[in-house]
Amino acid sequence: MYRLDIAEVADRSGYAPSTLRYYEKRGLIASDGRHGLRRQYDDSVLTRLGLIALGQTAGFSLDQIAQFMEPNGESFQLDRDDLHNQADKLHRKAKELAATAHLLEHIAKCTAPSHMGCPRFRKLLKDALNARGSSHT
Amino acid sequence: MYRLDIAEVADRSGYAPSTLRYYEKRGLIASDGRHGLRRQYDDSVLTRLGLIALGQTAGFSLDQIAQFMEPNGESFQLDRDDLHNQADKLHRKAKELAATAHLLEHIAKCTAPSHMGCPRFRKLLKDALNARGSSHT
DNA sequence: GTTTGACCTAAAGCTGACTTCAAGTTGCAC
DNA sequence: GTGCAACTTGAAGTCAGCTTTAGGTCAAAC
Helix, strand or coil: CCEEEHHHHHHHHCCCHHHHHHHHHCCCCCCCCEECCEEEEECHHHHHHHHHHHHHHCCCCHHHHHHHECCCCCCECCCHHHHHHHHHHHHHHHHHHHHHHHHHHHHHHCCCCCHHHCHHHHHHHHHHHHHHHHHCC | CCEEEHHHHHHHHCCCHHHHHHHHHCCCCCCCCEECCEEEEECHHHHHHHHHHHHHHCCCCHHHHHHHECCCCCCECCCHHHHHHHHHHHHHHHHHHHHHHHHHHHHHHCCCCCHHHCHHHHHHHHHHHHHHHHHHC
């Protein structure tokens, strides 16, 4: 239970002080006291920030992350269904990105004199539009 | 060389009319004439929109996409290095997402009474912060 | 006791990709 | 010739997640 002031938290977490204040406004973290005007934190804030960072890389919004976390301390509530859903989403997104990457590589390698001369490329163009169209329905 | 009015282009491309006007302002597409006030398009605009959609799923910004495309018609310039770079980026991003997905699944499955009781989880929290820190350098 | 530098606040600004708004114009059906 | 739906315009608004700005306050070093 060390006390840290905002500059230390910023250093150790990699989050800018302005971000820490912003997170406080959003209810994601809480300072527990002041030294003069300066916010002081309990070192458990670093755990919370770790959770936030994790949530962010997992693609959750700050609002969602706020909901997972208990108002104080290091504990939090993760719904297993939410986790599976998000994992699915990430897996799908990962596959989509990998597919697109392969596509870009094909375009780079393709020796047709003009890209439009490559039938595979023309099909890809159509698919790109169709993917848009169907995602609306 | 069919002429299409904006509503048809919107229907066939899946892009909203407001988006088409926006793209025109950004220089991504061009209308070639009016019927009254209404924009008319050559059907090559659909190819261009296909390219735009493709570029978007590949993670390029509208500005980047604009640079690839010749001012008019269906042709465009894709730098092979750019393509490889972007493909690399996408591959890396895909891996990162997949890793995060696995992580979420572990959290969902982990039977430790509290998440903080799981050593693997505590390590993940640290890593999440460290990943942030090091990406700044 | 004054300077300094790091913090404080509320509010506004930023980015990217659009959408929405208010007010105006048009072609076409009746 | 009148109504109306679908377009037109420029400007402003939206979203998320921050950062920046302007003006203020404070603890500690000198």
